[in-house]
Amino acid sequence: MASKYININLKIWRQKNANSKGEMKTYKLDQVSTDSSFLEMLDQLNEQLINNREEPVAFDHDCREGICGMCSLYINGRAHGPDNAITTCQLHMRKFKDGDTIYVEPWRAKAFPVIKDLVVDRSAFDRIQQAGGFVSVNTSGRTMDANAIPIAKIDADKAFEAAICIGCGACVASCKNASAMLFVSAKVSQLALLPQGKVEAKERVMNMVRQMDEEGFGNCTNTGACSVECPKEISLDNIARMNREYMKAMVTAE
Amino acid sequence: MSVLDSKIPEGHISQKWTDYKNHLKLVAPNNRPKIDVIVVGTGLAGASAAASLGEMGYNVKAFCFQDSPRRAHSIAAQGGINAAKNYQNDGDSIFRLFYDTIKGGDYRAREANVHRLAEVSGNIIDQCVAQGVPFAREYGGLLDNRSFGGTQVQRTFYAAGQTGQQLLLGAYSAISRQIGLGRVKMYNRHEMLDIVKVDGKARGIIARNLITGAIERHSGHAVIIATGGYGNVYFLSTNAMGSNVTAAWKIHKQGAYFANPCYVQIHPTCIPVHGTNQSKLTLMSESLRNSGRIWVPKKKEDAEAIRAGKMKPTQIAEEDRDYYLERRYPAFGNLVPRDVASRAAKERCDAGFGIEANDTNEGVYLDFSSEIKSKGKQAAYAQGIHNATEEQIIALGKKWVEEKYGNLFQMYEKITDENPYELPMKIYPAVHYTMGGVWVDYNLQSTIPGCFVAGEANFSDHGANRLGASALMQGLADGYFVLPYTVSDYLANEIRTGQIPTNTPEFDEAEKRVKDTINQFLNNNGSRSVDHFHKKLGLIMWNKVGMGRNEQGLKEAIAEIDQLRAEFYKDVYVPGSADELNPELEKALRVADFMELGQLMAMDALQRKESCGGHFREEYQDAEGETLRDDENFKFVGAWEYKGSDINQSQLHKEELNYEFIKIAARNYK
Ligand SMILES: Cc1cc2nc3c(=O)[nH]c(=O)nc-3n(C[C@H](O)[C@H](O)[C@H](O)COP(=O)(O)OP(=O)(O)OC[C@H]3O[C@@H](n4cnc5c(N)ncnc54)[C@H](O)[C@@H]3O)c2cc1C
Ligand code: SF4
Ligand code: FES
Numbered sequence: 001m002a003s004k005y006i007n008i009n010l011k012i013w014r015q016k017n018a019n020s021k022g023e024m025k026t027y028k029l030d031q032v033s034t035d036s037s038f039l040e041m042l043d044q045l046n047e048q049l050i051n052n053r054e055e056p057v058a059f060d061h062d063c064r065e066g067i068c069g070m071c072s073l074y075i076n077g078r079a080h081g082p083d084n085a086i087t088t089c090q091l092h093m094r095k096f097k098d099g100d101t102i103y104v105e106p107w108r109a110k111a112f113p114v115i116k117d118l119v120v121d122r123s124a125f126d127r128i129q130q131a132g133g134f135v136s137v138n139t140s141g142r143t144m145d146a147n148a149i150p151i152a153k154i155d156a157d158k159a160f161e162a163a164i165c166i167g168c169g170a171c172v173a174s175c176k177n178a179s180a181m182l183f184v185s186a187k188v189s190q191l192a193l194l195p196q197g198k199v200e201a202k203e204r205v206m207n208m209v210r211q212m213d214e215e216g217f218g219n220c221t222n223t224g225a226c227s228v229e230c231p232k233e234i235s236l237d238n239i240a241r242m243n244r245e246y247m248k249a250m251v252t253a254e
Numbered sequence: 255m256s257v258l259d260s261k262i263p264e265g266h267i268s269q270k271w272t273d274y275k276n277h278l279k280l281v282a283p284n285n286r287p288k289i290d291v292i293v294v295g296t297g298l299a300g301a302s303a304a305a306s307l308g309e310m311g312y313n314v315k316a317f318c319f320q321d322s323p324r325r326a327h328s329i330a331a332q333g334g335i336n337a338a339k340n341y342q343n344d345g346d347s348i349f350r351l352f353y354d355t356i357k358g359g360d361y362r363a364r365e366a367n368v369h370r371l372a373e374v375s376g377n378i379i380d381q382c383v384a385q386g387v388p389f390a391r392e393y394g395g396l397l398d399n400r401s402f403g404g405t406q407v408q409r410t411f412y413a414a415g416q417t418g419q420q421l422l423l424g425a426y427s428a429i430s431r432q433i434g435l436g437r438v439k440m441y442n443r444h445e446m447l448d449i450v451k452v453d454g455k456a457r458g459i460i461a462r463n464l465i466t467g468a469i470e471r472h473s474g475h476a477v478i479i480a481t482g483g484y485g486n487v488y489f490l491s492t493n494a495m496g497s498n499v500t501a502a503w504k505i506h507k508q509g510a511y512f513a514n515p516c517y518v519q520i521h522p523t524c525i526p527v528h529g530t531n532q533s534k535l536t537l538m539s540e541s542l543r544n545s546g547r548i549w550v551p552k553k554k555e556d557a558e559a560i561r562a563g564k565m566k567p568t569q570i571a572e573e574d575r576d577y578y579l580e581r582r583y584p585a586f587g588n589l590v591p592r593d594v595a596s597r598a599a600k601e602r603c604d605a606g607f608g609i610e611a612n613d614t615n616e617g618v619y620l621d622f623s624s625e626i627k628s629k630g631k632q633a634a635y636a637q638g639i640h641n642a643t644e645e646q647i648i649a650l651g652k653k654w655v656e657e658k659y660g661n662l663f664q665m666y667e668k669i670t671d672e673n674p675y676e677l678p679m680k681i682y683p684a685v686h687y688t689m690g691g692v693w694v695d696y697n698l699q700s701t702i703p704g705c706f707v708a709g710e711a712n713f714s715d716h717g718a719n720r721l722g723a724s725a726l727m728q729g730l731a732d733g734y735f736v737l738p739y740t741v742s743d744y745l746a747n748e749i750r751t752g753q754i755p756t757n758t759p760e761f762d763e764a765e766k767r768v769k770d771t772i773n774q775f776l777n778n779n780g781s782r783s784v785d786h787f788h789k790k791l792g793l794i795m796w797n798k799v800g801m802g803r804n805e806q807g808l809k810e811a812i813a814e815i816d817q818l819r820a821e822f823y824k825d826v827y828v829p830g831s832a833d834e835l836n837p838e839l840e841k842a843l844r845v846a847d848f849m850e851l852g853q854l855m856a857m858d859a860l861q862r863k864e865s866c867g868g869h870f871r872e873e874y875q876d877a878e879g880e881t882l883r884d885d886e887n888f889k890f891v892g893a894w895e896y897k898g899s900d901i902n903q904s905q906l907h908k909e910e911l912n913y914e915f916i917k918i919a920a921r922n923y924k
Contacts, residue, residue, distance in 0.1 A: 017834060035528045037669075043785070044531055050783045050838070055829055058837055060321065062494040064534045065665060067419055068325040083668075090668045115465055116835045123442065126322050130434035134427035135386045139306045139734045141377035143384040147341060150395025160388040163423065164416055167324055190388065197386045 004034045006098040010045065012057055013105045015114050018121075022114065024103075034094040038081060039064060039071065041093055042104075058117040064089040066231065069166030072173070073118055074105040079170035079229040087168060087231045107169050109178035111216045122169050124215035125183065132207035133187045135196050149195050159193040162186045164232045171226035171234070177218030182226040184212050185242035186234050192245055202249040209246060258511070258893055258909040261695040262366040267915045268348075271370040274696075278739050279746035286311035289745050290753070292459055292474035293317070294446045294501050297326030298418075298726060299709025300480030301425035302733025303741075308432035310738060312745075315472055316429065317441045317461055319496055319840075324426045327482050327494040328729065331418020332539035332662065334400060334410035335726040337375040342399050346407040348372045353916060355724060358404040358591050359689070359717020360867035360883060361918045362514070362891075364911060366696060367714050374735040375727050379411055381734060385424040389413050400544055402722035404591035404923075410723045415539055415662040421726055425733070444470070445840065446501045447771075449477060449508050449705065450764045456505075456705035457754050460764045462772075464840065467833035469768055471761045473754035476704045476741055479505060480733070483688035483710035485518065487848045487855065488800075489792025491685035492524055492537040498844040499851050502692050502711050510700035511893035511907060513693035513713035515851065516859035519720055519868045520801050521686035522548075522595035525669055525679075526610045526617040535684040536669055538620070539662055540722040543588045545625040545655065546679070548595070549575045550607040550618050561611045567619055567678050578602055582878075586923040593719045593868045593881075594923060596683035600801050601879060603682075610680050621678035626651035683801060687725060689716040689868065690858070693893040693909075697740035698732060706741055708732035713891070718867025772832050775842045780825035784841040787822045791815065791845070791852055799856045804872040808860040812853055812902070819849040853901040854894055861906060864888045885918060 007030045015022025029045050036044070039061050046056035062070040071088040075081035081091045096102065104118065112120040137143060163186070171182035188205050191197025197204070220239060227236045263274040281289065293304040293316040301323050304316040318326060338351040351372040356363055379397070383389065389411050390398040399408040413420040432438040443464040450458040450473070458473035484499035485491035506512045523538045551557045552574050559565035578598055580587045590598075602608065603616045610617025630651025634642035642650070652675050656663065666674050691713040698706050698714065709729040716724065798811035822845070830836040865874040865881035866888070874882040890908040897903040 033529050033531060036531050037533070040531045040533050043533055047783055047785065050827060050829060053827075053829070056838060058835055062320055062325055062496050063327065063330045064495055065330060065536050066668075067416070068320070068327075068329050068494060070320060070325050085664070086668055090665070092668065092671070094671060119835065122321055126324075126430065126433075126440075126442070129324075129427065129430040132434075134431040135384065136431065137381075137384045138309045139302065139381060139428055141374070141381050141735055143380045146339070146376075146379040146383040146389075147396050151391055152395055153391045153393050156388055156391040156395075159386075160390075160413060160420075163388050163413075163420060166329075166419075167322065191386050194386050194388065196384055 005031050006034060006093065006096060008032055008096060008099070009101040011101060011103045012118070014057070014117055017116055018113055032093050034092070036093045037064065037089060038075070038091040038093065039089050058119050060119050061089055066090045067166060069168040072107050072120065072168055072170070074107060074173060076103050079107070079173045080231055085231060085233050087166070107173035109172045109217070111178065111180070112169060112172065122167070124217070125167050125169065127215065128180070128184060128208055128211045129187065131211035132204040135191060136200060151194060155193050159190045162189040162193070162234065162238050165234050166232060168231060170229050170231060172217065174225045174229040175218065176223065176225070177221060179220045179226070180212050180217040181220040181239050181242070182230060182234055184208050185238040188242045188245055189238040192241065201245060202252065205242060205245045206249050258693065258907055259695060260364065260909055261697060262364065263696065267365060267369045270366050271373055275739050278743040281742050281745050281749060283311055285749040287313060289313065289748055290315065290474040291741065292472060292477045293480060294459065294478065295326070295480035295482060295709070295711070296323035296429060297328035297480060297482055297709060298422055298425055298729030299733045300478065301326070301422070301429045302730050303478055303480060303708060303737045304438050305425065305428035305432050306734055306738045307741065308429070308437035310742070311437070314432070314438040315441065315474065316438055317444045317446055319443065319445045319464060321442050323429055323440065323442070324423060326422060327497050328422040328726070329419045330494060331726055332415045332537065333541035334402065334412035334417045334723040335378070335421060336402065336409050336721070336723040337379045337411060337727065338372055338409060339376050339379060341397060342408045344407045346409050350407065351375060351409065354405050355715065355721060356717065356916050357921055358721040359719055360881065360921055361717065361885070361889070361913065362866050362911065363715055363717030365913060365915055370736070371715050371728055371731050374731045377735060378727060378730045382421060382424050385427060387413065387420050387424040389420070400541055401589060403540055403543060403589045403595065404586070404721045410541070412541065415541070415659055418726060421730065425730070446504070447768045447843065448504050448764045449702070450760050451508055451702065452754070452758065452760045455703045458756060458761065460768045462768070465835050467831070467836065469765055471756035471765060473756050475745055475748040475751060475754065476706065478706045478708060478737060478741065479692065479711055480708040481711050483691070484848070484851060485685045485688050487791065487852050488685040488795045489788050490527065490532065490535050490796070492521060492535050495534060498847070500844050500847045502707070503847040503851055505692065505700060505702060505705055507896050509702045510705060510707070511693040511895055512690070512854065513891050513893040514690035514858065515855040515894065516799070516862060516869050517689035517718050517867065518685060519592055519687040519689060520596045520683045522592055522599055522683050523620060523681045524684035524686070525666065526682040527612055536665065537684070537686065538666060538679060538681055540592070542620060542659060542662065545658070546588065546620040546622050547577055547624055548579050548588055548618055548620055549577045550602045550609060552576045554606050557607045557609055560609045561615060563611065567609070576607070583923045590923045591719055591721060593870070596801060597870060597879070599683055610682065616682045617680045618682065619678040620681045622655060622674065623678070626655055629654040687720055689713065689718060689720055693891065697743070698736055699740065699744065704744060706737060708737055718869055771843065771846070772839065775826065775828045775839060776832055778826055778828065780827040782825050782827060784826060784828065784838055784845050787818065787826060788841070788845045788848070790818055791849060794818070795852055795855070799852070799859055802870055802872050803859050805860065808856045811856040812860070815849060815853045815856065822846070822849060850901050854904055857901070857904065858892055858894065862888055862892065881921070883920070
C-alpha cells in the first residue's frame with residue numbers, strides 16, 4: 001500500500017442544533033493520506049479544528065467497517081459517496097484527487113430531521129420495526145428444534161440477502177420522494193420468505209406500511225435510486241415482493 | 255475463606271443448572287409489573303435480557319449510546335456462533351463443547367458456568383431460527399456448520415460473514431416487539447455515567463441524554479450491565495469506535511470487583527496497521543482459517559524483497575514458504591486457538607520474516623489459493639465436468655469462496671485496494687476481545703447486590719482465552735437463558751419495595767459526581783485533544799501490556815500511565831458545552847476511565863507470574879515458546895477491589911478455581 005498525500009477543500013454542512021438554520025462552511029485540509037478512510041479524514045479535520053479552538057464537526061459513526069449502519073453522509077451528491085456498494089466509513093481517500101473540493105451533507109428527508117451538523121434522527125426506522133418487524137415468538141427457548149423445518153437453500157439465501165440491510169437510510173436519502181420502501185421491504189421480504197415468518201406475514205406488512213406512512217416517508221415511484229445507492233445492494237425485487245404481500249393482505253383483510 | 259462467594263451449586267456438573275434453576279425463587283406474573291429493571295446496553299446480551307424480562311412482564315428500561323439498539327457492536331461479529339447440536343455427527347456433545355471451552359481458556363474459567371453455557375447453547379440456535387434468523391443452509395434445507403479454532407468438530411453456525419448482524423437483528427426484533435408493546439422503554443443515545451446505590455443495593459443509574467446533554471436519573475429494583483468489552487483501551491482495536499468501559503468501570507468504583515483485567519484476546523487475523531491517522535483495525539474473520547493457509551517466506555531475503563515491493567507472494571515457490579502453524583501444530587494446523595496463532599505470527603515477524611511494508615514490518619499471509627483449487631475441483635465434479643481445465647477449476651473455486659466469504663473479501667479489498675482472490679491476504683494480530691471484566695457469581699451478579707453483568711462486560715466463561723464463535727453464544731445465553739431466572743430470584747424479595755424514588759440524597763450525590771466531572775473537563779482549557787491522550791495510552795498498552803509482557807515493561811507501563819493520566823487532566827481540551835450533542839466530551843469521559851483501567855490491567859498482568867491463554871509473560875515460557883502455566887500458585891480468578899483514585903492501592907482478591915470434572919493439563923494442540 002504505497003501511501004500518497006493529497007490536499008483537499010471541504011464544504012461541510014454545519015448546523016448548531018435541530019432548531020437553528022444551517023449553512024455550508026469551507027475548510028482546507030492538507031496532507032491527507034490516500035490510505036485513510038473518509039471518516040479518518042474527518043477525524044483529521046476535527047483534530048485541526050480542535051487545535052484551532054473551533055468546534056469539531058459532529059457526524060455519526062461506530063463500527064467503521066460497513067455493518068452498524070451508523071455512518072450516513074451525503075458526499076458530492078451521493079449517499080455514502082462516490083463508490084458502489086459501500087458505506088461512508090468504507091470509502092477511502094484514494095477515490096479523491098489532490099485539489100478536489102468535496103461536499104459533505106447530512107441525509108435530507110422530512111422523516112430524518114437534523115440533530116446537529118451531519119447527524120440526523122433515524123428513529124422512524126426503529127418505530128417501523130416496532131410496528132411489526134419481528135416474529136411473535138417469546139424467548140423461552142422452548143421452541144422446536146432448529147432443524148425441524150427444512151428451508152430450501154434458495155429461500156434461506158434470498159431471506160439472507162434481504163436481511164443484510166443495515167438500516168442506514170441511504171435509500172431514503174437518495175430517493176427524490178424520500179421513500180422508505182426499500183428498507184421496509186427488506187424486512188418484510190426476509191420474514192415472508194421463511195416459514196417462521198409466514199404465519200403473521202399479513203399483519204406484519206399492514207402494520208409496517210401503516211407506520212411507514214405515519215412517519216412521513218414519501219411514496220415509491222419506482223425510480224430505483226435507492227437500490228443503486230444502497231451499500232448492501234438490497235434488490236428492488238424486495239419492493240415487488242412487499243407490494244404483492246401487501247395486496248394479498250388487503251384482499252384477504254377482514 | 256475468600257470474600258468472593260461464587261455461589262456454585264452442589265451436584266454433578268450436568269445437573270447443577272437444572273437443579274439450581276428448579277429451586278430459584280419466582281416472581282408471580284401479577285407482581286412483575288410493579289418491578290422496574292434497568293438494562294444498560296442492548297447488544298446481544300442486553301437486548302436479549304431486556305426482551306426476555308419484558309416478555310415476562312417486568313417494567314424494563316433499556317439504554318444504549320447509539321441511535322438504535324440495532325447498531326450495538328455485536329453487529330460486527332462475522333464468523334459464527336457455537337452450539338453443541340452435533341448436527342454434523344462428528345462426535346460433538348455438550349461435554350465436548352464444555353471441555354473445549356475450558357481447555358481453550360487455558361484452565362482459567364469456572365467449570366460450572368462453562369457447562370451451563372454448553373447446555374443452553376443448542377436452545378440458542380432453536381430460538382434464533384424461530385425468530386427468523388437466516389442461518390446458512392445446505393441444499394437439503396438443514397443448517398450448515400463450519401469449524402473454528404481450538405476444536406476438531408464442526409459446531410459453528412453462521413450467516414455468511416454477518417453472523418453477529420443476523421443474531422443481533424434477531425434480538426433487536428425481540429426487543430422491538432416489546433418496545434412496541436410498551437413493556438420495554440428504550441433510551442437511545444443515552445450514556446450511563448454512574449450507578450446509584452441505596453443501602454448497598456443497586457437502585458438506579460445516572461445517564462446523559464447525548465442529544466440534549468440532560469443528566470437524567472433512572473431508578474430500578476435491579477440494574478443489568480451489558481455494555482460490552484474494553485478493547486478500546488488500546489485505541490486501535492477491532493472494536494467499534496464507541497465501545498468503552500465506562501459503565502463497567504463506574505460500577506467497579508462503587509464496589510463491583512473487576513476480574514482478570516489482563517486477559518485480552520489479540521486476534522490473529524486482522525488487516526495490518528497502515529498509518530498514523532488510522533482510527534481502528536479491521537478483523538478478517540477466523541472462519542477464513544477454515545480455508546486459508548497462513549505462511550511467511552522461509553528465506554529472509556524473500557521477505558525483504560516483498561517488503562521492498564520487488565517481489566510478489568505468488569512468485570515464491572511452494573517449498574520456499576513456511577506454513578508455520580502447520581509446521582508447529584500439525585494436529586490443529588491453521589485452526590489453533592487465537593492466542594497461539596497470534597504469538598506464532600509475532601514470533602515470525604520479530605524474527606524478520608514479516609511481509610508488510612509498515613513501520614514494524616508486521617504482517618503475514620493468509621492464502622486461499624489451495625482452497626480455491628480444491629473447492630473448484632469438487633465443484634467441477636459436482637457439476638459433472640470431469641476434465642475441467644485449470645481456469646474452469648479456479649473460476650469455480652473462486653465462486654465457492656465468494657459464496658462463503660464474499661463480504662469479507664470485499665471488505666478487505668475496499669480497505670487495502672488489493673484483490674484477495676488473486677493475491678494472499680496480509681494479516682496481523684490486533685486487539686479484539688476482553689476475557690476479563692466485572693466479577694460475577696454463578697447468578698451473574700456482581701459484588702454489588704442487585705447489579706448483574708452480562709456478555710463481554712463480565713469475566714465469566716472464557717478464562718484466559720476465548721474460543722472463536724463463543725462470545726455470541728455467551729451473550730445470548732446470559733440474556734435469554736440465565737438472567738431471566740437469576741434476576742427473578744433476586745427480585746422475588748423486592749415485590750413489596752414499591753417504586754424507588756429518585757429525589758433522594760443517593761441520587762443527588764451520584765448526579766453531583768457526574769456533573770462535577772463534566773464541568774471539570776469543559777472548564778479545563780488545556781491544549782490537546784482527547785484522541786492525543788488516547789493514542790498515547792494505546793501505545794503504552796500495546797507495547798507493554800500487549801502480546802508479550804514482562805516484569806520490567808509492566809512496571810514501566812504502570813508508571814507511564816500514572817503520568818499520562820496526570821497530564822490528561824491537566825492538558826486536555828474539550829470544546830463545546832454540556833447541554834448539546836458533544837462527541838468530544840463523550841470521548842473524554844470514556845478515556846478518563848480507560849486510563850484507570852489500563853493501569854489496573856498492567857498491575858494484574860504483573861501479579862500473574864505465569865503465562866496462560868492471552869496473557870503471555872515472556873519470563874514464563876517453555877523451550878518451544880509455549881505458555882507455561884503455574885497451576886499451583888495461579889489457579890485463581892484475580893478480582894480487584896477499587897480503593898480510591900490511586901489505582902496502585904487497588905486490592906486483589908482471589909477466587910480459587912476447582913476442577914472437579916476436567917483433568918487440568920498442559921494445553922496441547924500439537
Ligand atoms: C469484529 C468482531 C468480530 C467478532 N466476531 C465474532 C464471532 O464471529 N463470533 C463470536 O462469538 N464473537 C465474535 N466477536 C465478539 C462478539 O461480537 C462480542 O464479544 C459480543 O458481541 C459482545 O456483545 P455484548 O452484548 O456483550 O456487547 P456489545 O454488543 O458491545 O453491546 C454493548 C452495548 O452497550 C451499550 N453501551 C456501552 N456503554 C454504555 C454506556 N455507558 N451507557 C449506555 N449504553 C452503553 C452499547 O450502546 C451497546 O448497546 C467479534 C467481535 C468483533 C470486534
Ligand atoms: S435498504 Fe440499503 S440503503 Fe436502505 S437502509 Fe437498508 S442498507 Fe441502507
Ligand atoms: S460506521 Fe458502521 S457502517 Fe459506517
